[in-house]
Amino acid sequence: MANRSREEAKEYVLKMAKEHDVKFIRLWFTDTLGILKSFAITVEELEGALEEGMGFDGSSIQGFARIDESDMVALPDPDTFQLLPWRPREHRAVARMFCDILKPGGEPFEGDPRYVLKKNLERAADLGYTYYVGPELEYFYFKKDEDSPNSYTTEVLDQGGYFDLTPRDAAVDMRKDTVLTLEEMGIGVEYSHHEVAPSQHEIDMRYTDALTMADNVMTYRLVVKEVALNHGVYATFMPKPIFGINGSGMHVHQSLFKGDNNAFFDAKDPYYLSQEARSYIAGLLKYAPEITAVCNQWVNSYKRLVPGYEAPVYLSWARRNRSDLIRVPEYRPGREKATRIEFRSPDPACNPYLTFSVMLAAGLEGIEKGYEPPAPVEENVYEMTKEEREEREIGTLPASLLEAILLTEKSEIVRKALGDHVFEAFIQNKKIEWNEYRSQVTEYELKKYLAIL
Numbered sequence: 001m002a003n004r005s006r007e008e009a010k011e012y013v014l015k016m017a018k019e020h021d022v023k024f025i026r027l028w029f030t031d032t033l034g035i036l037k038s039f040a041i042t043v044e045e046l047e048g049a050l051e052e053g054m055g056f057d058g059s060s061i062q063g064f065a066r067i068d069e070s071d072m073v074a075l076p077d078p079d080t081f082q083l084l085p086w087r088p089r090e091h092r093a094v095a096r097m098f099c100d101i102l103k104p105g106g107e108p109f110e111g112d113p114r115y116v117l118k119k120n121l122e123r124a125a126d127l128g129y130t131y132y133v134g135p136e137l138e139y140f141y142f143k144k145d146e147d148s149p150n151s152y153t154t155e156v157l158d159q160g161g162y163f164d165l166t167p168r169d170a171a172v173d174m175r176k177d178t179v180l181t182l183e184e185m186g187i188g189v190e191y192s193h194h195e196v197a198p199s200q201h202e203i204d205m206r207y208t209d210a211l212t213m214a215d216n217v218m219t220y221r222l223v224v225k226e227v228a229l230n231h232g233v234y235a236t237f238m239p240k241p242i243f244g245i246n247g248s249g250m251h252v253h254q255s256l257f258k259g260d261n262n263a264f265f266d267a268k269d270p271y272y273l274s275q276e277a278r279s280y281i282a283g284l285l286k287y288a289p290e291i292t293a294v295c296n297q298w299v300n301s302y303k304r305l306v307p308g309y310e311a312p313v314y315l316s317w318a319r320r321n322r323s324d325l326i327r328v329p330e331y332r333p334g335r336e337k338a339t340r341i342e343f344r345s346p347d348p349a350c351n352p353y354l355t356f357s358v359m360l361a362a363g364l365e366g367i368e369k370g371y372e373p374p375a376p377v378e379e380n381v382y383e384m385t386k387e388e389r390e391e392r393e394i395g396t397l398p399a400s401l402l403e404a405i406l407l408t409e410k411s412e413i414v415r416k417a418l419g420d421h422v423f424e425a426f427i428q429n430k431k432i433e434w435n436e437y438r439s440q441v442t443e444y445e446l447k448k449y450l451a452i453l
Helices: 006-017 041-052 112-124 170-183 209-231 275-295 352-369 386-391 401-409 412-438 443-449
Strands: 023-031 035-043 055-057 071-076 093-102 128-145 152-156 191-196 199-205 234-237 250-258 341-342
Touching: 006 023, 006 041, 006 093, 023 041, 023 055, 023 071, 023 341, 035 041, 035 055, 035 209, 041 055, 041 071, 055 191, 093 112, 112 352, 112 412, 128 209, 128 352, 152 412, 170 191, 170 199, 199 209, 209 234, 209 250, 209 352, 209 412, 250 352, 250 412, 275 341, 275 352, 275 412, 401 412
Parallel strands: 023 093
Antiparallel strands: 023 035, 055 071, 071 093, 128 152, 128 199, 128 234, 128 250, 191 199, 250 341
């Protein structure tokens, strides 16, 4: 679809809307934090929207416009037109398109996360690269409190573990329905399985270019939640909803291609990694602490990033080892195109447009500056003593949102990747979140201190 001209794509959308008796089209975009926003237009407005976009007030959208620049235009991307399968079709269908956000004069709005990713992808294209990603988003299903529909519990649906085939229960059917819905919306799925923790699941989308994948991540999160609601439960991408068991991650497999050739592959290297791949790894390792606030943007994200629960906290890389921040999946002969690296710290509640942007920026910096990665660490980093890690110069990711913000705030590479508008809105927003969090009195404190102090 993406190879068509915009004119051809617009014609296709108008034809599809007519054929499927579409009445409403939802225009989707995200705010700075990656929360999906939407407003609906009727099919009568569709042609005009595709030509000129639809105006809306951006002043109330998180990190978007300042009061004096509140008028925005949402220009639908016709390549993203899809029918919404969970909407009834008997009485007029509903479709969606992702939008690029413009200023009233027609120029791109710097606060639009989709625009931020496009700018970073242009930088890669100028160097001859296409950026491919394959994120693995984990999530939990929990029971809803039937007596109080608006209150949420963390009561699990099963006690299954990694790859367990649990008896046919609601979760098996929900995963199946989710996969079918994603495929109906043009999103390829490779795997779906039970994850390590009780009631935790994962559905892996097929590797594709980063812009398509960021749109797909936004769609995936909504589909998972819609299907769960249809089954009378709810799904959450909160990184660490339950103390003492694994949190949910979003490991991101990534590679750079030059035309049809995987720029990360080298048949002569013991790891089958090219010099570009090694420099990309070195860039990611060097800048990982600075990009963490973007990849792990919530207070709760840092409850997941603790040693012992499969979440990587140490700055190391290796082939087999899953305690490392960056893992290189084993090469299989004849699968040069599958050569990739896996960055394991992001969580599924991030803004995918910004997360892909900062990972790419860090990797490209490594390539442009010719960085060399440290030696790979095949031992379990969690089992090393602090002294052993210091001796091997293995650093750590920030341990709290505050630590992460303070590192990101000083980061030239993140500012450059996000642009001033998003960078400043993001930092300001995260400082507000941290201040709100640190002034809370928690259940933990009441249990621990109330009676004894």
